[in-house]
Amino acid sequence: MLDPNAPILVEAKGVELELPDMNAARAFGRRPLTRILHPVTLSIRRGEIVGIVGESGSGKSSLGRLLLRLHEPTAGRLAFDGVDITHASQDTLRPMRRRMQMIFQDPQSSLNPRRRIRSIVAAGLTLDAGQRAEIRDGELVRLMVAVGLDPALLDRFPHELSGGQRQRVGIARAIATRPDFVLADEIVSGLDVSTQAQVLALLRRLAGELQLALAFISHDLSVIRNLCHRVVVMRAGRIVEEGSCAALFDNPKADYTRRLLDAIPPLVPDPNWLGRPPPGAAEAAQAAG
Numbered sequence: 112m113l114d115p116n117a118p119i120l121v122e123a124k125g126v127e128l129e130l131p132d133m134n135a136a137r138a139f140g141r142r143p144l145t146r147i148l149h150p151v152t153l154s155i156r157r158g159e160i161v162g163i164v165g166e167s168g169s170g171k172s173s174l175g176r177l178l179l180r181l182h183e184p185t186a187g188r189l190a191f192d193g194v195d196i197t198h199a200s201q202d203t204l205r206p207m208r209r210r211m212q213m214i215f216q217d218p219q220s221s222l223n224p225r226r227r228i229r230s231i232v233a234a235g236l237t238l239d240a241g242q243r244a245e246i247r248d249g250e251l252v253r254l255m256v257a258v259g260l261d262p263a264l265l266d267r268f269p270h271e272l273s274g275g276q277r278q279r280v281g282i283a284r285a286i287a288t289r290p291d292f293v294l295a296d297e298i299v300s301g302l303d304v305s306t307q308a309q310v311l312a313l314l315r316r317l318a319g320e321l322q323l324a325l326a327f328i329s330h331d332l333s334v335i336r337n338l339c340h341r342v343v344v345m346r347a348g349r350i351v352e353e354g355s356c357a358a359l360f361d362n363p364k365a366d367y368t369r370r371l372l373d374a375i376p377p378l379v380p381d382p383n384w385l386g387r388p389p390p391g392a393a394e395a396a397q398a399a400g
């Protein structure tokens with residue numbers, strides 16, 4: 112259960128983002144700026160999973176990167192665990208970095224193919240200078256078990272693992288630094304449906320155990336349904352709808368959200384099956400007049 116009084120870890124108030132327009136020609140040596148995010152306000156509590164959904168190009172990844180302060184807001188205010196980091200310097204951000212982690216979309220390209228799983232996952236651990244090898248190895252085994260992988264895989268290379276296993280390695284690497292805030296950007300998009308379900312179940316369990324503030328980005332509302340406490344719907348750089356997961360699925364307000372919901376394939380062959388009146392109900396209603 113989500114504690115409604117849990118402290119807010121990530122807080123964006125009216126953040127805007129402009130970036131150099133990569134499609135425009137340079138003028139006076141610079142590219143003109145293009146608006147990526149209109150004022151966006153969003154907060155995430157400790158232990159809370161917030162889904163960020165929207166069609167491709169709606170600004171989900173840009174918002175995620177901004178929450179991690181990989182982008183600097185053009186306007187508005189951004190705070191992490193009560194500290195204003197809107198315009199924080201790299202020196203100020205460095206000690207906070209290990210507390211905010213990202214799980215990438217495509218572990219095939221985000222895991223260095225020439226490094227063994229051991230050194231990939233340990234990248235998060237080596238931030239602790241002077242850690243002794245046996246302590247580090249124990250920690251690596253603990254992390255592998257935590258994400259449901261055989262510790263024997265530590266000595267393998269990424270290409271020797273399945274897509275689902277690689278995504279678990281990505282999760283192990285992210286939680287190695289004991290983060291408070293994790294951003295997962297389309298992390299199950301490349302996986303088949305049953306592997307998706309397993310990775311999502313793992314993520315939900317870990318988010319609860321570690322009391323993470325988790326921002327989960329997806330263009331697919333169906334993967335959000337069983338994972339998130341709250342959902343924000345993005346379109347063209349704005350949040351167009353926000354609500355609890357249950358409210359959003361039961362009663363979407365924006366037409367756009369309804370269209371995203373309509374794009375979800377039905378889970379059962381006949382979606383009206385549960386709503387069908389029990390046998391004899393029609394006769395009973397007739398008899399009652």
Ligand SMILES: Nc1ncnc2c1ncn2[C@@H]1O[C@H](COP(=O)(O)OP(=O)(O)O)[C@@H](O)[C@H]1O
Pocket residue numbers: 130131132133145147165166167168169170171172173174
């Ligand atoms: N670094 C960048 N420079 C310029 N434009 C960008 C940059 N990153 C994203 N954009 C633009 O911002 C918009 C939102 O992109 P993005 O945040 O990646 O959306 P999403 O993750 O929802 O698909 C798109 O129009 C994209 O072309």
Ligand SMILES: [Mg+2]
Pocket residue numbers: 171172173296
């Ligand atoms: Mg994206």
